[in-house]
Amino acid sequence: MTENDKSTPSPGRRKFLGTTAAAVAVAGFSVVSGVRLVSLAEAKPADQPVSNKKRWGMLVDTSKCSSGCDACVTACNTENGLYTTDHPKTDAQWIRKIDLRNKATGWTVSLPMLCQHCANPPCVDVCPTGASFKRPDGIVLVDKHICIGCRYCMMACPYKARSFIHEALDQQVEYAPRGKGTVESCTFCVQRVDEVGKRRDPACVEACNAEGHKAMYFGDLKDANSEISQQLKKYQSKEIRADLNLDTGVRYRGI
């Protein structure tokens, strides 16, 4: 297009431009989709429902868990707005540290205890209104809008993982609403898991890593390539109260 100055492009050139534009569009779309697919692998978009293509789970390597350390507990409290009230006896705890000793051998172990996010959760079975529910991706939650505070789920949970809110609270964080007279428990930091873009590990896992213990793994149990799946495949692990056959989402190594 140098000397032959015409006001309209020739048919050949028009075809070329059209093809190029289409190619660029397809390529661009592919790249964008690819990026999109990669991000989808990490977190679901905000406008899509949770699917059962994933199951979030946790592995605790108790050999790396330190007896005096409660970084996971502190991080959970900070992340989810749990704080000590004037009545500590009834304070909520979503994760706690337990030290155990084998009665016969004297061997000791330390571990974090939290909602085990069972595939067959007894708390969900017994809840009269359906406020206790399990998401398709395995996270067990309480719908604060329809919990009537009957505490039957607390009677049913084999892990004492749930807390009842015994008084009015302030200082709440917006993504973890809490209300007097309802029951609550660990959410696997669902606000982090659902984060659009790149999901983040739950606060307890992040804190454990930051402390250098790296005793907690979090990830998709259905993804054979995830670190947690690889670890679980390679080494022996246990469910607590495996006799109940609840298929817990949290597993422990070294107990």
Next chain:
Amino acid sequence: MKTTNYLEIEGRSAGYFGLLALLGVLVLIGLGAAYYMEHNGHWVTGMDNEIVWGMPHVFAVFLIVAASGALNVASIGTVFGKPMYKPLGRLSALLAMALLIGGLVILVLDLGRPDRLIVAMTQYNFKSIFAWNIFLYTGFLAVTAIYIWMMMERKMHRYYTRAGYVAFIWRLILTTGTGSIFGFLVARDAYDSALLPPMFIIMSFAFGLAIFLLVSMAAYRWTRRPLGDAVLFRLKNLLGVFIAAVLYFVLVYHLTNLYITGRHGIEKFILAGPTVYTPLFWIGQILMGGLLPLVILYSGLGKSRAWIGIASLLVILGGFCQLYVIIIGGQAYPLQMFPGMEVISSSFADAQPYHPYTPSIYEFLLGIGGAALSMLIVTIGIRVLRFLPTSLADADVVPQQGAGEAA
């Protein structure tokens, strides 16, 4: 046997109004206690994240269990065709409804969010025994109300037997549901047993009859209507049978647990532990609620009305101890998450050998308020409708030779 005449009680005496006032005040105090607990939150109670069901639940479950048992007297007349029990049917059904309402009010007022009762009535998870119970309880009230109507309305009398059958079957299912609340809890060593629903049924027979005996003796004494020995002795002998049956179920329940090594911990805790549950079991439940009333009812003492009353009272107190041991003792024993291990330390009370619980006065007052509400309903009910036969004297209720048979 003569025709039974039913008549409202006069209800004009100072004693009647005094009783109404007393019960009314107790109900108001109970409501005040509930308001206090709801307003401040449950931290003002003795309950916490370990003992999640406390004194209100002991009262509520006791009244609900006793409610279905109180209907038994009517069922014996209708379903089992014992003519001597038929005149007692109306009071039996009224008492059943009243006790259930009292128990339910306690349960609802203890909820973390009693204002969401409408949610409980509209959102259901049908895998939950609680959800079934909402239908079983409201259905029981409807079925029993219809039963009373069939008994009272001459035109509907031909459906009376059928209504009685429905009510009887309904009450058996209801108490099965109540027992299953605990029986289906796999997590806790004290529960997780199919024995609990039938045990709750037989407990209901005993508690309900004991309350029925006390209420009818009081009602007939205070209204100066005749109550013959024939009815009373028949009922007290039946109470003895029910007490023995409760003891049998308790024995089987504990023998089963004692045979299972994994359950030795909870058995030791209840039967020979350091806490209040051990004396409550042996002295309260077994001695006071079982052996003593058995001795009273089947010895010469059983001929005395005062002693029948005392035995009934002991059954009620013993039953209360029994439910306290089941409901609170069952939670006080820690969850056994790590067999063979002991918890050295925990930031969430796992390391305690047991979870302590001291009921607050508010929980107790709420429970008393619910029980008072039950009695208030009965007191008003027999004043406004024809629940009570004018006479239960022997000549009026004992079938003549050849006309009836012994129960």
